[in-house]
Amino acid sequence: MLGPLSNTIQGVVNLTWPMIIISSIILVSLRITYIFKNKEKVAIYKELLMLSFIIYIICLFQVVTFQDEVSWATNNFIPLKEIFRYDIGSRLFFKNVLGNMVMFMPFGFFVSYYLKNDRPTATVILTIIASISIEVVQMMIGRVFDVDDIILNVVGGLLGYYVYHILNTIGNKLPRILKNEIFLDAVSILILIGLLALL
Numbered sequence: 001m002l003g004p005l006s007n008t009i010q011g012v013v014n015l016t017w018p019m020i021i022i023s024s025i026i027l028v029s030l031r032i033t034y035i036f037k038n039k040e041k042v043a044i045y046k047e048l049l050m051l052s053f054i055i056y057i058i059c060l061f062q063v064v065t066f067q068d069e070v071s072w073a074t075n076n077f078i079p080l081k082e083i084f085r086y087d088i089g090s091r092l093f094f095k096n097v098l099g100n101m102v103m104f105m106p107f108g109f110f111v112s113y114y115l116k117n118d119r120p121t122a123t124v125i126l127t128i129i130a131s132i133s134i135e136v137v138q139m140m141i142g143r144v145f146d147v148d149d150i151i152l153n154v155v156g157g158l159l160g161y162y163v164y165h166i167l168n169t170i171g172n173k174l175p176r177i178l179k180n181e182i183f184l185d186a187v188s189i190l191i192l193i194g195l196l197a198l199l
Contacts (some may be wrong), residue, residue: 016062021053027054038148048192053110063103064134065141075145082148100152104131105145108160120161127157 028051035042076082086093104127111123131153137147177183 012059012063014064016059018149019062021056021093023058024051024055027051043181044190045181047135048188049110049113053106053114056106056110060103060107064138075139077145077147077149079147082146083152097152100149101156104153104156105160105163107153109164110123110159111157112161112164117161122162123157127154 029046034040083097086097093106104162106132107127108123111117115122117123128150131150134153135145135147135149
């Protein structure tokens with residue numbers, strides 16, 4: 001069921017890994033230098049979250065600008081026209097409908113995490129700005145503008161907002177020891193090691 005989505009994610013990783021490695025090394029070395037120079041206190045889990053956000057933006061850039069597929073589609077300015085064109089459960093449904101939502105869930109999550117939003121308004125506005133920017137640039141580089149992509153991206157951003165708030169609510173109810181910075185740093189490092197092992 002999630003095969004097409006997994007293949008898309010794997011394709012993005014295959015295309016972006018050199019850029020991710022180089023960018024990560026440069027950013028991490030710059031950040032470590034800054035921390036030592038300014039004698040800042042470090043929370044590893046916060047640093048890894050920031051690095052994850054930057055890597056996500058790099059991957060997002062790759063997805064929206066460098067797909068090598070030939071598209072015969074035309075610009076779509078009619079809301080919901082393209083969404084209802086796909087059969088639910090088809091490969092194109094997973095790639096174009098669910099894919100657009102999943103692609104923007106991290107955006108909604110990170111925006112909500114950094115802004116500590118109590119309401120989704122800022123997340124929705126920032127998702128709309130990012131999504132319209134992407135669609136306009138795609139049109140400028142010879143791809144197509146699709147208003148349905150904007151709708152799906154906003155839905156994805158909202159889902160990311162709700163994921164953040166669910167996790168935040170659960171986190172607030174955890175015992176103090178599980179909210180300790182050392183514990184969070186250790187969990188973050190284990191997750192990172194797990195992800196690197198999978199890749």
